[in-house]
Amino acid sequence: MLKLKRIxxxxxxxxxxxxxxxxxxxxxxxxxxxxxxxxVGPDRQMPATLNIVDDPELLTPGELGLSEEAFRLFRLPEGTPVCIEHPRPLESLEAVRAKAQGHILSAGDYTAVIRDIAALRYSKMEIAAFLVACASFMTTEEVLNLTRAMAAVGHRLDWGDKWVVDKHCIGGIPGNRTSMILVPLVMAHGLVIPKTSSRAITSPAGTADTMEVLARVDIETDEMRAIVERIGGCLVWGGRVNLSPADDVMITVERPLGIDTREQMVASILSKKLTAGSRYLVLDIPVGPTAKVRSQAEAIRLRKLFEHIAGALGLMLETIITDGSQPIGRGVGPVLEARDVMAVLRNAPDAPSDLRERSLLLAGALIESDRNVKGGQGIRRARELLESGAALRAMERIIEAQGPSGNGLAASSLSSEVLAPRAGMVEAIDCLRIARVARMAGAPSFKAAGVDLLKKAGDAVRKGEPLYRIHAGLKADLDFAAELAGQDSGYLVDGMVETA
Amino acid sequence: MLKLKRIxxxxxxxxxxxxxxxxxxxxxxxxxxxxxxxxVGPDRQMPATLNIVDDPELLTPGELGLSEEAFRLFRLPEGTPVCIEHPRPLESLEAVRAKAQGHILSAGDYTAVIRDIAALRYSKMEIAAFLVACASFMTTEEVLNLTRAMAAVGHRLDWGDKWVVDKHCIGGIPGNRTSMILVPLVMAHGLVIPKTSSRAITSPAGTADTMEVLARVDIETDEMRAIVERIGGCLVWGGRVNLSPADDVMITVERPLGIDTREQMVASILSKKLTAGSRYLVLDIPVGPTAKVRSQAEAIRLRKLFEHIAGALGLMLETIITDGSQPIGRGVGPVLEARDVMAVLRNAPDAPSDLRERSLLLAGALIESDRNVKGGQGIRRARELLESGAALRAMERIIEAQGPSGNGLAASSLSSEVLAPRAGMVEAIDCLRIARVARMAGAPSFKAAGVDLLKKAGDAVRKGEPLYRIHAGLKADLDFAAELAGQDSGYLVDGMVETA
Incomplete structure (x- = not known):
């Protein structure tokens, strides 16, 4: 027997x-x-990947170590006598092997695979095998079964009879912070919207990062539920709300592998909406040459799969295909985006109109899920709630309920402008390039770093006029970001990419 | 900057x-x-999978740790200032993603993937993605390109003008230790045969484990080369001979995942034969209901692929499809198998004739690769060399050159017999079951443990007569193995599986 040790x-x-x-x-x-x-412990067992230790200070020959998460999962104290055995064959891996050979899996297969993944019984390589095996093809029925299996292992939120709505954007557009405007709008109308968002991984800001400029977002399920019960909505980070534990595990493999199939995306998103207790979902699919979805045809294929699966799950879905040809709003980076959001909510004259109109469009679609609102009247109702200040007051309630951060909305003063080398008309802005420059400047780690777009598509520029301003956290970052922007600004002016 | 630390x-x-x-x-x-x-170090960089440490005794916030193999690979001393960056995109992973989508990869793609895998630039999940992506389909051209890429990263052995032969068995048959007989036979004829073998992973013995009963097998490339130059052959463990570094990495994912495709097998085996400098290969494919290859049709598909790829690589190949319906010889487990091998080489009257005849068949095919030997005369020549004691003397030279172990050939005295519960005729013996009982008894960890088969297919048995004897290293193992054998002995007698 070996003695259990926490590593x-x-x-x-x-x-x-x-x-x-x-x-x-x-x-x-x-x-x-x-x-x-x-x-194998006295009354339980658990599979684990084995690492061998040569350093006796870390682990003696009489001990068996478990990594932090494995130790928590095993729920036995240090020093417990344990033994080890050959791994028991995981039956669900037979399904993975079958899928790798091109077979169609049953609902039961998906249930078994997802249950084992959520329980951390799969090694990373086994998860990769499952994801890649699924990547070559899945029937629509399989996507449905995968979605159901993923939802089944999640912590389901129950809102009783409440009409709970939600919105999701496929992403890829910098500055697209519509959630922070439409959530208070929809709350002001009286709908319930418990919004969870992600933090940035490779982008300059996720909605959770931007909301964090204004309020605390790191909130557990119970507190989130209490807030939503009280005020009708929230804008929290999804990381503490255990909506899709299998997805939380799979994403640790999907993201580094860069496996990003339509089928996995639909299953991931809809399983979370299902466990979040949503009844009605508005889905925003931005299409553009540098957006995540590159063509109308691709957007429509994606939409059909979403509609098919949502329909089978009893989730009402409204898809809106939007213009993803350039960033939305002016700011890119947490503080700069929060500034734009608050400008819209405050009806400031200089508030970015594209962010406002996009938010009103999506909020209108959500409001129309209220049977008392006539078709086509949603956006008008949304505009009234924005202009009357009702949306701003709802946002203030959210900030108060989650806990105000007390941060200001000033961008970093360490800044540098990217100038137009000649006159012309802005035709498009490369979302990926702008995101890269903003990240290089320090976003989202430095909340006040990012890019402030001074010209948008359709604007005329004079030679030497600034296209955008880079705000950085550190001088070195500013130099790097400016150098990157100098190589390729991301601005297409009169058919040519601007370089300094 | 962080300080480099070896973990x-x-x-x-x-x-x-x-x-x-x-x-x-x-x-x-x-x-x-x-x-x-x-x-990123002062003059080099390396990708690595990240683990986060919470224990400051293991690693302080100012340090960056590297696991043993990564530290060796990085070749910089502890304390070197290093920094970390986002992982640089591995271009070859684009090929893996393309393969996962069903594309056909080019020779250049395989070269890039295999080079990165051999250099430990892939994480386990990335290797799994590559293997699973390849598992659904590969063209013959792709298998050829994969094989070439795997051979290209190997440490190639150069034997000059020597006619170097080799033999490989697809495996799965307990006791099938033909290599230990045919290597000395072929050497006695004057051919060069630098044989590397594996250790058991899930079987009761690999050829390396069995040979280790007689001599040292843990031998580095240079020493192996010197031995072969001197005496014309060897029987060493392949683990120290860097024939296929990419395969050594991939197997750490293939084996636990249970991905075992024809294409990977062919590429793995032939790439090693190529770097080993072989000119002529005899391939043994045993076919049986409990062997690795289950049907003639499967054996022929496998043979065709081997022939196609070997032909394109300029490697002469002779395939022999053999009977895999039961174990070969009597002993299963290192010492028991070594005993059988030595009995055959010594022309002992009780030597297992199936092991002798199988070895002569394969040795004959190898000997016929000598242009001075007429077709059909190889087996006769092999028999002469065996009966004259020339093969035994060659084996003694091998043992002497590698270093005699000094171990005896006595099986563990801790033994128990499995009896026939009724009279009848043995029809078949389940290779998997016998292997499991032998492993349970302690093989290959306990070299003197295993199973000694007292009856083979075709033998008549009386009620109460022993079918086989279990030799175990420990009393507990003997009990477990006997219990396992009691549930299902693995013997099919008159159409029924024997149970105690």
Whole structure:
């Protein structure tokens, strides 16, 4: 028997067990060749990937270590006598192998695979095998079964008889912070909208990062529920709300692998909406040459799959295909985006009209899910709620309920302008390029860093006039970002990309 | 900057970097979401999978740890200032993504993927993605390109003008230790045969485990080369001979995932034969209901692919499809198998004739690659060399050159017999079952443990007569193995599986 030891290493959603190479009870190398072991305690067992330790200060030959998450999952104190065995075959892996061979999996197969993934019984390589096996093809029925399986392992929010609505954007457009405007708008109308958002991974800001400029977003499920019960909505980070534990695990493999299929996207999004207790969902699909979705044809294929699966799940869905040819609003980066959002909510004369109109369009669609609102009247109602200040007051209620951050909305004063080298008309703005410059400047780590767009598509520019202003957290970042912008500003003027 | 630290953890062919959660220079969680980081030293860089450390005794916030293999690979001393960056995109991963979408990859794609895998630039999940993407389909041209790419990264052995032969068995048959007989036979004829073999992973013995009963097998390339130059052959463990570094990495994912495609098998085996400098290969494909290859049709498909790829690589190949309906010889387990091998080489009257005849058949095919031997005369020549004691003397030279172990050939005295519950005729023996009983008894960890088969297919048995004897290393193992055998002995007698 070995003594259980907690090893202070976070192995990011993979259970890792550590065994000293000098262990005399077992043959570490033999087990390592199998990659996984079964950790067996007095009354429980758990599969884990094996790492072999050579350093006796980290682990002695008489100990078995578990990584942080595995230790939590195993729920036994340090020092508990445990033994290890050959890994018990995970039946659901047979389904993964079948899928890799091109078979169609059953609802039961998906349930088993997803349950094992959510319970951290899969190693990263096993998850990768599942994702890649699914990437080559899935029937619509399979997507439905995958979505159901993912929702089934989630922590389901129950809102009783309330008419709960939600909005989701496929993403890829910098500055597109419509959620922060439409959530208060829809609340002001009286609908319930418990909005969870993500933080940026590769973008300069996620809605959670931008909302965090104004209020606390790191909120657990129970507190979120209490806030929504009280005021009708929220704008929180989804990371603490256990909506789709399987998705939380799979994303740790999908993202680094860059596997990003339509089928996985639909299953991931709709499973979360299902567990969030939504009845009605407005889906925003921006289309543009540098957006996530590049063509109308692709947008329509995506829309059909969303509609098919949502329909089968009893979730009402309204899809809106929008213009994704350039960033929305002016600011890109948490503080700059929060400034734009508040300008819209405050009806400031210089508020970016594209952000306002996009938000009103989506809010209007949500409001029309209210049977007392006539078709076509939603956007008018949304505009009234914005202009009357009702939306701003709803936002103030959200900030108050979640806890105001007390931060200001001033961008970093460490800034530099990117100038037009000649006169012309802005035709398009490269979303990817602008996002890269903003990240290089420090967003989202430095909340006050980013890019402030001074010209948008359709604007005329004179030679030497600034196209945008870079705000950076550090001088070195400013130089790097300016250099990047100098190579390619991301602005297409009169058919040519501007370079300094 | 962070200080480089060596972390005494063997992460089994995956480069892992460790960063303390309290690191103030970087944001550990942000990097963790990307799974990998780029470790950047004064004059070099390396991608690595990121684990976050919470325990400051293991790693302080100012340090960057590297797992054992990553530290070796990075070749910089502890304390070297390093920084980390977002992972640089590995171009070859684009090919993996394309393959996952069903594309056909080019020779250049395979070269790039395999080079990166061999250099440990892929995480386990990325390797899994590549293997699964390839599992759904590969053209023959792709298999050829994969094989070439795998051979290209290997340490190639050059034997000059020597006619170097080799033999490979697809495996799955307990006791099938023909290599240990045919290598000395072929050497005695005057051919050169630098044989590398594997150790058991899930079987009760690999040829390397069995040979180790007689001699040292853990031999580096240079020593192996010297031995072969001197005596014309060897029987060593392949683990120290760097024939296919990419395969050594991929197997750490293939085996636990249970991905075992024809295409991968062909590429793995032929790439190793190519770097081993072989000119002529005899391939043994045993076919049986419990063998690795289950049907003639499957064997022929496999043979065609082997022939196609070997032909394109300029490697002469002779395939022999053999009977895999039961174990070969009597002993299963290192010592018991070594006993059978030596009995055959010594022309002992009780030597297992199936092991002798199978070895002569394969040795004959190898000997016929000598242009001075007429077609059909190879097996006769092999028999002469065996009966004259020339093969035994060649084996003695091998043992002497590699270093005799000095071990005896006595099986463990801790034994128990499995009896026939009724009279009848043995029809078949389940290879998988016998292997499992032998492993349970302690093979290959306990070299003297295993199973000694007292009856083979075609033999008549009386009620109560022993079918086989289990030899175990420990009393507990003997009990477990006997219990397993009691549930299902693996013997099919008169159409019924024997149970105690």
């Amino acid at each position: 202070g290493i976070d192995t990011h959603r993979e259970s890792i067990a550590y065994l000293n190479r000098g262990c005399t009870v077992y043959q570490p190398e033999e087990f390592q060749a199998l990659a996984k072991i079964e950790v | 005494g953890i063997d992460t089994h062919r995956e480069s892992i970097a460790y960063l303390n959660r309290g690191c103030t220079v970087y944001q550990p969680e942000e990097f963790q979401a990307l799974a990998k980081i780029e470790v």
